[in-house]
Amino acid sequence: MKPSSNPFELVLNQLGLEKSDAIVVGDSARRDLGGAMSAGIDCILVGGAEHPAALKSF
Numbered sequence: 369m370k371p372s373s374n375p376f377e378l379v380l381n382q383l384g385l386e387k388s389d390a391i392v393v394g395d396s397a398r399r400d401l402g403g404a405m406s407a408g409i410d411c412i413l414v415g416g417a418e419h420p421a422a423l424k425s426f
Contacts, residue, residue, distance in 0.1 A: 393414060
């Protein structure tokens with residue numbers, strides 16, 4: 369389960385992509401960005417201005 373990096377790494381492997389070929393767009397700093405960052409994938413938080421407290425953990 370997210371925020372584990374495993375789901376992100378699994379999808380990359382299934383698609384035959386490198387981490388540098390991907391970007392994760394998510395609305396949860398902890399689940400989406402946390403997992404992507406731990407997998408080494410660039411990421412974008414949608415609605416970050418609406419959740420400023422979530423950004424403090426990064």
